[in-house]
Amino acid sequence: MKRLFTYRLCLIGFKRKGFDRVYSYTLGESAGASAEQVRKDFSIFKITGNKRGGYKIDELLSAIEDIIKHQEDQYMIIVGMGNIGRALVQYKRFKLRKMIIVASFDVDPSKQSKRWNIPVLPMEMLEDIIKKFHVKIAILAVTEISAQDVANRLFDLGIKGLLNFAPIILKTPDDVVVNNINLCDELESVIYYTQKVLE
Amino acid sequence: MKRLFTYRLCLIGFKRKGFDRVYSYTLGESAGASAEQVRKDFSIFKITGNKRGGYKIDELLSAIEDIIKHQEDQYMIIVGMGNIGRALVQYKRFKLRKMIIVASFDVDPSKQSKRWNIPVLPMEMLEDIIKKFHVKIAILAVTEISAQDVANRLFDLGIKGLLNFAPIILKTPDDVVVNNINLCDELESVIYYTQKVLE
Numbered sequence: 001m002k003r004l005f006t007y008r009l010c011l012i013g014f015k016r017k018g019f020d021r022v023y024s025y026t027l028g029e030s031a032g033a034s035a036e037q038v039r040k041d042f043s044i045f046k047i048t049g050n051k052r053g054g055y056k057i058d059e060l061l062s063a064i065e066d067i068i069k070h071q072e073d074q075y076m077i078i079v080g081m082g083n084i085g086r087a088l089v090q091y092k093r094f095k096l097r098k099m100i101i102v103a104s105f106d107v108d109p110s111k112q113s114k115r116w117n118i119p120v121l122p123m124e125m126l127e128d129i130i131k132k133f134h135v136k137i138a139i140l141a142v143t144e145i146s147a148q149d150v151a152n153r154l155f156d157l158g159i160k161g162l163l164n165f166a167p168i169i170l171k172t173p174d175d176v177v178v179n180n181i182n183l184c185d186e187l188e189s190v191i192y193y194t195q196k197v198l199e
Numbered sequence: 200m201k202r203l204f205t206y207r208l209c210l211i212g213f214k215r216k217g218f219d220r221v222y223s224y225t226l227g228e229s230a231g232a233s234a235e236q237v238r239k240d241f242s243i244f245k246i247t248g249n250k251r252g253g254y255k256i257d258e259l260l261s262a263i264e265d266i267i268k269h270q271e272d273q274y275m276i277i278v279g280m281g282n283i284g285r286a287l288v289q290y291k292r293f294k295l296r297k298m299i300i301v302a303s304f305d306v307d308p309s310k311q312s313k314r315w316n317i318p319v320l321p322m323e324m325l326e327d328i329i330k331k332f333h334v335k336i337a338i339l340a341v342t343e344i345s346a347q348d349v350a351n352r353l354f355d356l357g358i359k360g361l362l363n364f365a366p367i368i369l370k371t372p373d374d375v376v377v378n379n380i381n382l383c384d385e386l387e388s389v390i391y392y393t394q395k396v397l398e
Contacts, residue, residue, distance in 0.1 A: 005384035009368050030368060074390050087286035093366065093383050099390070136393055139386070161393030163386050167292065169208050169229060177392040179385055184292050185204035186378055187338070187362050191273050191298070193376040194335055194360030 003041055006031045008064050015057050023054040073100045075133040079150055080142030081106040081120055084165050084183075088139060089118050102133045123150075130157045137161040144168050202240055205230045207263050214256050222253040272299045274332040278349055279341035280305040280319055283364050283382075287338055288317050301332045322349075329356045336360040343367050 010030040014022050024042075025035035033041075042048070047055075047063045078085050081104055088094075089104050104120050112120040121129065129135065138159045142150050147166035154162065161177045164170060167185075172178050209229040213221050223241075224234035232240075241247070246254075246262045277284050280303055287293075288303050303319050311319040320328065328334065337358045341349050346365035353361065360376045363369060366384075371377050 002384070002388065005381065005387065006368065009366065009381070013367060032368075068387055068391055076386075083286040083289040087282040088382070090282040091382060094386065097383050097387065099383070099386055136397065137386075137390060160396055161389040163389050167208065168212060169205065169231075175396050177389055177396055179389045179392075180205075181380065181382075181385055182204065182208070183287070183290060183380075184296050184298070185201070185208075186380055187275075187293065187298055187336075188204065188267055188296065189201065190360040190362050190376055190378045191336055192267055193378075197359055197374050197376055198335070 003031065003033060003037075004045070004064055004068060006033075007038070007041070008061065008068075011057050011061050011064070015061070020057055021054045022057055022060070027055070073098050074137060075100050075102045075135050076137040076139065077102060077126075077129060077135055078104040078118075078139045078141060079106075079123075079126075079154065080140065080165075081108075081111045082141060082143070085139075085141040086111075086113075088141065089116050101139075102135065103129045105129075126153065127157055130154075130159065135159065137163075139163045139165070141165045202230065202232060202236075203244070203263055203267060205232075206237070206240070207260065207267075210256050210260050210263070214260070219256055220253045221256055221259070226254070272297050273336060274299050274301050274334050275336040275338065276301060276325075276328060276334050277303040277317075277338045277340060278305075278322075278325075278353065279339060279364075280307075280310045281340060281342070284338075284340040285310075285312075287340065288315050300338075301334065302328045325352065326356055329353075329358065334358065336362075338362045338364070340364045 024038040028035045028038040045067055078088055078101055101118050104118055105123055106120055107123055109120045109122045138154050140162055144166050147168050151170045155173055155176055164178055164180045167182050170178055223237040227234045227237040244266055277287055277300055300317050303317055304322055305319055306322055308319045308321045337353050339361055343365050346367050350369050354372055354375055363377055363379045366381050369377055
C-alpha cells in the first residue's frame with residue numbers, strides 16, 4: 001500500500017517531465033522497487049500494462065487514485081496543538097487531497113492564532129464536533145503522558161483511524177487503525193544507515 | 200530495523216509499569232509482531248533470551264541501544280523553515296536522543312524567532328556550517344519545487360543522510376541514505392485502512 005503512494009509520486013514526476021508512458025523497470029528504479037515488484041503490485045490491484053509500450057501514466061494514475069480514493073472530503077480533527085499540531089494545522093497539502101481539518105483541540109484553547117483558519121477548541125467540545133461532522137479520523141499530537149487517555153476518549157467517541165505522533169505504542173480496540181509517526185525514530189534510522197554507509 | 204525502535208518503545212512502556220522481564224509473545228503483541236518475529240529479529244541482532252523467564256527488559260534495552268547507538272552527539276541541520284521546519288526546530292525530543300540541530304537554513308533568514316535557540320541562517324552559509332560541525336545528516340523541509348536542487352547542494356557538501364519531508368522522490372547518489380516522510384500519504388493510508396474497517 002505504501003508503495004502505491006510512492007508509485008503515484010514518481011508517476012506525477014514523470015508526467016511533469018513530459019512522459020506519457022512508463023515501463024515497470026523505469027518506475028521501479030525511481031520508486032526503489034524491482035520491475036517484478038512493480039508488476040506484482042499492479043497485478044494485485046488489477047492494473048494491467050502493455051508489454052511493448054509500457055504503462056500509460058494517466059491510466060496508472062487514475063487506477064491508483066481509484067484504489068486510494070475518497071471522492072468525498074474526509075473530515076478530520078487534530079488533538080494537541082504543540083509544535084507538531086501547529087505545523088499540521090497550517091499544512092496546505094491536506095486540503096489539496098480532500099483531507100479537511102475541521103477543528104483542532106487543546107487543553108489550552110488560548111493557543112489559537114489568527115493566522116489559522118481552523119479553530120482551536122477546548123477538549124470539552126470534542127464530542128460535539130466529532131458528532132456534527134461525523135469525524136472518523138484524528139491526528140494525535142499530544143504529549144506522551146496524555147496520549148493514551150486522549151486516544152481512549154477519541155475511540156469512545158467513534159474515531160476509527162488515528163495518525164499518532166506521540167512517541168508511545170497505543171493500546172487500541174480491534175476496529176481502530178493507528179499509523180505511528182515517530183520523528184526521533186525516523187531520524188535515528190537515517191543516522192544508523194548513514195553510519196553503515198560511512199563505515 | 201524500524202521494528203527495533205518499536206520494541207524499544209514498548210519495552211520502555213513495560214519498564215515504566217514495573218515489569219523487569221518480558222516474553223517474546225507479550226512484546227510481540229504490544230509491538231504488533233508475532234512472537235516468532237520478535238525472536239527472529241532478536242536472534243539476527245544476537246540478542247538471546249531465557250526460555251523460561253523471558254527476556255530481561257534492561258538487557259534487551261541496552262542491547263537495542265548498542266545497535267542503534269551513537270554515543271556521541273550527532274550534529275544535524277534543518278533546511279527549510281516552513282511549518283514543518285519550524286515545528287522540528289522546537290522539537291525537544293531530538294536533544295534527549297543526542298541529536299543536535301546546530302543550525303537551520305532558509306532562503307529567507309528573517310524567519311528567525313526569538314523563541315528558538317537555533318539560528319536561522321541564509322543558504323549561503325550552508326558550506327561553512329556543514330564543514331565546521333562535520334555535519335553528515337540533514338532534515339529537508341523545503342518546498343517540492345526546490346527540494347531536488349537543495350538536496351543536490353547538500354550532497355555536494357558531504358551530507359550522507361537525509362530525512363526528507365518534501366513530497367517528491369529525490370534522485371540521490373548511491374552513498375546517500377534518504378528516509379522520506381510524506382504526511383499526506385501517512386494520513387491517506389489511515390483513511391484507506393479505516394474505510395476498509397468500516398466497510
